[in-house]
Amino acid sequence: MSDxxxxxxxxxxxxxxxxxxIGHGEGTGGRIRPIFVRTPEDAEQLIFNxxxxxxxxxxxxxxxxxxxxxxxxxxxxxxxxxxxxxxxEFQIKDNEVLALYWDNNELKSSADFKExxxxxxSQNHDILPHEQEMIDKLNAMxxxxxxxxxxxxxxxxxxxxxxxxxxxxxxxHHCAAEGNQPQWIPVASHQLGNMDWHLMxxxxxxxxxxxxxxxxxxxxxxxxxxxxxxxxxxxIQQEFGAIAGMKHDATYALSTFKTEDKENFIx
Amino acid sequence: MENQEFEPxxxxxxxxxxxxxxxxxxxxxxxxxxxxxxxxxxxCTGRIDFMLLMKAFENGADGIIISGCHPNDxxxxxxxxxxxxxxxxxxxxxxxxGIDTERIQFSWVSAAEGFKWADVVNxxxxxxxxxxxxxxxxxxxxxxxxxxxxxxE
Amino acid sequence: MEPIIKIIKSASLATxxxxxxxxxxxxxxxxxxxxxxxxEVINGFNDIAQDYLLTTQSVKKLAFPRVEKILxxxxxxxxxxxxxxxxxxFPETVLFGIRPCDASGFRSLTAIFNGDKPDEFYKSRYExxxxxxxACNKADAYCFCTSVGGNPGNTEGSDIQFTPxxxxxxxxxILTEKGKAVADLFSxxxxxxxxxxxxxxxxxxxxxVFDVNKVIDNTTKSFNNEMLWINQSLRCIGxxxxxxxxxxxxxxxxxxxxxxxxxxxxxLWDSCGFSLFTLHTSGHNPRHIQSHRWRQRLMxxxxxxxxxxxxxxxxxxxxxxxxxxxxxxxxEHLLQIAEL
Numbered sequence: 074m075s076d077x078x079x080x081x082x083x084x085x086x087x088x089x090x091x092x093x094x095i096g097h098g099e100g101t102g103g104r105i106r107p108i109f110v111r112t113p114e115d116a117e118q119l120i121f122n123x124x125x126x127x128x129x130x131x132x133x134x135x136x137x138x139x140x141x142x143x144x145x146x147x148x149x150x151x152x153x154x155x156x157x158x159x160x161x162e163f164q165i166k167d168n169e170v171l172a173l174y175w176d177n178n179e180l181k182s183s184a185d186f187k188e189x190x191x192x193x194x195s196q197n198h199d200i201l202p203h204e205q206e207m208i209d210k211l212n213a214m215x216x217x218x219x220x221x222x223x224x225x226x227x228x229x230x231x232x233x234x235x236x237x238x239x240x241x242x243x244x245x246h247h248c249a250a251e252g253n254q255p256q257w258i259p260v261a262s263h264q265l266g267n268m269d270w271h272l273m274x275x276x277x278x279x280x281x282x283x284x285x286x287x288x289x290x291x292x293x294x295x296x297x298x299x300x301x302x303x304x305x306x307x308x309i310q311q312e313f314g315a316i317a318g319m320k321h322d323a324t325y326a327l328s329t330f331k332t333e334d335k336e337n338f339i340x
Numbered sequence: 341m342e343n344q345e346f347e348p349x350x351x352x353x354x355x356x357x358x359x360x361x362x363x364x365x366x367x368x369x370x371x372x373x374x375x376x377x378x379x380x381x382x383x384c385t386g387r388i389d390f391m392l393l394m395k396a397f398e399n400g401a402d403g404i405i406i407s408g409c410h411p412n413d414x415x416x417x418x419x420x421x422x423x424x425x426x427x428x429x430x431x432x433x434x435x436x437x438g439i440d441t442e443r444i445q446f447s448w449v450s451a452a453e454g455f456k457w458a459d460v461v462n463x464x465x466x467x468x469x470x471x472x473x474x475x476x477x478x479x480x481x482x483x484x485x486x487x488x489x490x491x492x493e
Numbered sequence: 494m495e496p497i498i499k500i501i502k503s504a505s506l507a508t509x510x511x512x513x514x515x516x517x518x519x520x521x522x523x524x525x526x527x528x529x530x531x532x533e534v535i536n537g538f539n540d541i542a543q544d545y546l547l548t549t550q551s552v553k554k555l556a557f558p559r560v561e562k563i564l565x566x567x568x569x570x571x572x573x574x575x576x577x578x579x580x581x582x583f584p585e586t587v588l589f590g591i592r593p594c595d596a597s598g599f600r601s602l603t604a605i606f607n608g609d610k611p612d613e614f615y616k617s618r619y620e621x622x623x624x625x626x627x628a629c630n631k632a633d634a635y636c637f638c639t640s641v642g643g644n645p646g647n648t649e650g651s652d653i654q655f656t657p658x659x660x661x662x663x664x665x666x667i668l669t670e671k672g673k674a675v676a677d678l679f680s681x682x683x684x685x686x687x688x689x690x691x692x693x694x695x696x697x698x699x700x701x702v703f704d705v706n707k708v709i710d711n712t713t714k715s716f717n718n719e720m721l722w723i724n725q726s727l728r729c730i731g732x733x734x735x736x737x738x739x740x741x742x743x744x745x746x747x748x749x750x751x752x753x754x755x756x757x758x759x760x761l762w763d764s765c766g767f768s769l770f771t772l773h774t775s776g777h778n779p780r781h782i783q784s785h786r787w788r789q790r791l792m793x794x795x796x797x798x799x800x801x802x803x804x805x806x807x808x809x810x811x812x813x814x815x816x817x818x819x820x821x822x823x824x825e826h827l828l829q830i831a832e833l
Contacts, residue, residue, distance in 0.1 A: 271437075
């Protein structure tokens with residue numbers, strides 16, 4: 074798989090179809106790291122195997138990467154969904170980013186939103202069984218048990234904001250956590266500050282989360298904070314029929330409404 | 341026994357055009373309701389940021405009421421429809437992270453529903469009184485932090 | 494003082510921990526918590542992690558907590574009552590089983606905090622620490638202490654150091670007066686060392702990968718080498734994980750938190766990797782892109798600190814590389830700079 078990818082990227086770079094390619098590379102001790110390829114020779118470092126599940130879509134809006142020119146990216150299913158979601162939020166344009174992706178062991182390349190949408194529609198986007206199991210387990214708990222569970226998790230947080238940095242949807246230049254007039258989220262990494270931060274983040278990602286799981290994977294304190302946003306995916310899909318990252322022209326579920334929306338808790 | 345002395349603090353976030361006027365009507369109609377509620381007036385339920393609910397709990401509220409115009413009655417046409425979606429999601433998130441959604445009462449109260457407003461407030465007060473002070477939040481809120489002597493770690 | 498060398502049976506460690514715990518209730522040791530190894534107050538020997546390389550976070554939090562209240566105030570009838578925490582009253586704290594790189598990390602922190610005018614909070618907390626380190630008998634691909642002047646059996650900063658040697662025995666080095674007073678608690682378990690022990694033979698093998706003086710020279714010369722910093726940091730996502738797990742990163746932020754009746758001023762960890770770190774009120778940001786922030790991180794540790802404080806701001810523990818979400822291995826980057 075790696076060879077096909079390397080040859081393709083070499084060709085793209087020598088044809089000047091792209092200026093920079095974001096792909097998977099060998100990291101320390103078997104880890105996978107993102108690598109940025111600018112010349113056909115450097116493309117040799119690219120790899121692709123079953124461990125390359127990471128999405129690099131969070132680099133699409135990074136100024137230094139954008140400054141390099143036309144971007145090509147090795148895209149996992151999640152990276153493609155992130156692209157669609159970013160497009161629906163007017164952050165990238167059609168034909169701006171060339172995505173390479175595997176469709177039944179065939180390496181396809183496309184910058185066309187319609188083609189990517191068609192591919193995504195053929196894929197399964199459910200969250201992983203062990204994640205669903207954890208969500209079900211939490212939902213079966215009492216409110217107090219859930220509170221205790223999350224307080225224990227929030228306590229670990231050191232507020233390094235790796236979750237925010239790794240999230241393809243957290244691209245705001247001015248994050249709500251940095252708003253200080255008033256200070257919505259305490260800057261301190263005490264329990265209140267940590268809880269406020271994670272709830273605010275989850276709420277801002279509701280209806281936008283493409284369940285790539287990057288936030289939890291990068292957390293140096295191993296907080297399963299992806300569950301916070303994953304838990305909202307099913308209700309939003311059921312109640313409002315919206316699923317993030319499938320269409321480049323989708324409307325954000327919380328910026329629209331239907332008069333017949335249902336709820337059962339308003340008197 | 342302790343709860344007999346406990347007077348719940350309730351914060352009400354209400355919209356200017358319906359519920360605030362409804363509460364006004366409650367007063368002018370001389371209908372009595374609990375004095376535990378502090379009303380904060382907003383232009384529209386659409387303006388009630390979800391963070392405000394958390395700020396209320398942080399600052400010592402034991403219960404929260406959120407109320408605005410009935411669907412289709414919004415002064416700005418659609419504010420309450422947007423708010424409704426937000427609450428569906430936010431309530432789910434709060435519930436999932438173990439915050440007691442029993443303490444948050446959502447309602448639609450029009451400018452003509454003075455009686456309903458008194459009912460909503462009184463029922464919420466009774467519900468929160470039965471639940472007791474919101475100890476979970478009080479353990480982590482700001483005054484507790486100030487009192488903490490050894491903040492090592 | 495001249496180190497006192499003793500030998501102890503590994504099986505006696507549990508007794509030592511009990512004795513320490515009896516005398517010093519605040520006994521911190523590495524504790525395994527799912528994927529993490531954290532320094533926590535332990536109740537007994539069984540709480541201590543058995544097989545660990547390093548704690549996930551460094552020990553700096555014991556002298557430089559991630560949230561430190563530096564003053565608070567209350568408002569009553571228009572009168573403001575302000576008070577500062579009593580720094581003379583911090584409890585004595587034992588750190589048991591930390592690694593040499595963590596213990597020597599206090600050298601950099603002390604140089605920063607106690608430089609011209611001692612920082613009352615750091616100084617008082619640090620003075621109350623009793624550091625009992627365990628020399629490393631294993632290392633991983635991220636470790637590079639030997640390249641920055643340390644080694645797996647470095648005794649600097651430790652009051653007592655244990656090194657596992659043969660026959661279920663441990664070498665005990667009592668290094669300071671403070672350590673001697675603590676060792677008196679378990680002196681009955683210590684036996685004299687009848688023949689010299691080659692400590693080095695029992696330590697982990699951490700190869701030297703670069704010459705730190707070359708790194709210092711080359712970082713200092715490379716300030717304007719934009720492409721170097723851009724290429725190294727292209728994958729940096731700008732979080733603060735590296736700085737927060739680092740044993741020597743000391744940047745902090747001051748925040749006030751208050752309500753109508755009371756308030757507190759807090760000192761909080763901060764990171765030069767954040768774009769907000771240098772953002773001016775005007776909106777101008779002198780380090781406007783991530784490569785400048787990455788440059789700052791390396792220059793601070795390998796150019797400014799050696800120049801101004803005469804210490805290298807890195808212990809080679811490799812925590813930043815392990816915590817990095819995108820595997821920016823600082824060892825590789827430093828090697829690249831050394832070879833410039």
